[in-house]
Amino acid sequence: MTIDQLHALPLYHRQTIPDDYMDAMGHMNVRWYMALFDEATWGLFDDVGLTAAYFKAHQAGGFALRQFINYWSEVHAGQTVAVHTRLLGRSAKRFHFMHFIINETTCQAAASLESLGTHADLRQRKSSPLPPAIAERLDAHLARNQRLDWQAPVCGAITLLPDPAI
Structure with a gap:
């Protein structure tokens, strides 16, 4: 994975x-x-229709289930970073993605977050199926990302399969 390949991914936060x-x-x-990864997650959510208005209207939300972080290079005050995101997969309820922080000042990859999230029914406080319109938007992102010519540096411990502990 190169900086140019990461730059080709959707940008969801810069600071x-x-x-x-x-x-x-x-x-x-x-x-x-x-905090930077969280800001980017909200950008991804907005992009696929998981907006604040959607959450409020449907008493829905998203829960983080698992996360894995890699730190590759330092970030210092005054430097500008950008968070780009790659969707890796989804199931009826869950979505697997990675954020990449690029230090735009040094042109280095600084960190990544691999995350497994789930759509949630906030009335019942448990996972629930993604609505069809949101699933379609996630699928469109996933289709674009599956055409990339590089493998995401996944940790290998995160899977979309149901986990009885969740």
Whole structure:
């Protein structure tokens, strides 16, 4: 995977890193990586129809089930990062995706988050099937991503198969 390949993925968040994101080691603290990934997740959600209005109207939501993070290079205050996203798969209820943080200042991949999420019925507080219109939008993203000529660097521990613990 190259920076050019990552740039070809949809961009869901861009931000210049403020001084208060730094930790005692002089680089961005891990909690801010999660904040950047979270912002990108909301961008992906909006793009496929999982909007705040949809959630409110249908008493629905999304739950994170599993996540795996890789840190590849440091990010410092004043640098600009961009979060690009690749959809890896989906089932009737779940969606598997990866976010990639690119440090645009240094032209390096900084981190990735592999995530498994589920559509949820907030009245019952449990997983529920994705509505057809949203499933179709996810499928369109997935079809584009399946045509890419590179394999996503997945951890191998996340699967769409049902897990009795979830």
